[in-house]
Amino acid sequence: MSAIGRRVRRSDGDAKVRGTAVYGMDHTEPGMLHAAVRRAEVPAARIVRVDTTEAAAMPGVRAVATAADAPGRSGMLVVKDQTVFAAGDVRYVASRSPPSPPTRRSRPRPPPPRSGWSWPSWNRCSTWRRRSTPAPGTCTPTGRTT
Amino acid sequence: MTPLLDVLRDRLGLRGAKAGCGEGRCGACTVRLGDRTVASCLLPTVLATEPVTTVEGIAPPDGPLHPVQDALLEHGGVQCGACIPGMVVSICTLLESDPDPDEATVRAGLTGNICRCTGYQKIVEAALAAAGKDQP
Numbered sequence: 001m002s003a004i005g006r007r008v009r010r011s012d013g014d015a016k017v018r019g020t021a022v023y024g025m026d027h028t029e030p031g032m033l034h035a036a037v038r039r040a041e042v043p044a045a046r047i048v049r050v051d052t053t054e055a056a057a058m059p060g061v062r063a064v065a066t067a068a069d070a071p072g073r074s075g076m077l078v079v080k081d082q083t084v085f086a087a088g089d090v091r092y093v094a095s096r097s098p099p100s101p102p103t104r105r106s107r108p109r110p111p112p113p114r115s116g117w118s119w120p121s122w123n124r125c126s127t128w129r130r131r132s133t134p135a136p137g138t139c140t141p142t143g144r145t146t
Numbered sequence: 147m148t149p150l151l152d153v154l155r156d157r158l159g160l161r162g163a164k165a166g167c168g169e170g171r172c173g174a175c176t177v178r179l180g181d182r183t184v185a186s187c188l189l190p191t192v193l194a195t196e197p198v199t200t201v202e203g204i205a206p207p208d209g210p211l212h213p214v215q216d217a218l219l220e221h222g223g224v225q226c227g228a229c230i231p232g233m234v235v236s237i238c239t240l241l242e243s244d245p246d247p248d249e250a251t252v253r254a255g256l257t258g259n260i261c262r263c264t265g266y267q268k269i270v271e272a273a274l275a276a277a278g279k280d281q282p
Contacts, residue, residue, distance in 0.1 A: 019162020
């Protein structure tokens, strides 16, 4: 092949150095809607309730999507085991145990899980060891994310 | 206050500058303001009182590439390309203020532009080549 041993310019390079390459963020079309992500205000919490009424009532809002609208996992690439939206728990801080407040260790251990109890969907990887069970209501999000 | 980047991208349709981080750290939104570079995602439009040059203004749309753009392609400094508009503007501005930089100067001049693909080496080589310091 004639390309071996030679410098070959990438075929899309001209548009990229000119700034004319169209990335996903650059794409537009008539009537296009815009999405905004509402993130949790705390790094680790149990989602008790998501109140979308205020967001849905804002002028121009067409739809508000939550985990209920996107069940299952993303199935995509390296994030294939993640849910699209936070479901059940807010988990910004990666850990091998469920989210717990900083004072968790000083508290007595909670009773063993009742039958039928299961780990949150994101925590079913067999390589994660069970260390402690989450105590319901010990850490809840604040504001509208509750 | 509307950032200059929003005006460039959404009002003027100049989508070369990218909204990367939105907080002035990544450099993908770099444009030239007068004779210096600015993070247009942070700059209030009302403060853009000097001529603004974006990557689209570096080379004529149908004309030949600017030497910096040409060197980036020749030296393999472009991969995904999201940082490249900012890189082009930063390197061009750097070479105008210092036409004969050494490698350390180039690296210092690019500290405001993050690239996650190339590891910077090929971009630095391209900048030095554009300054006439082509290495064998």
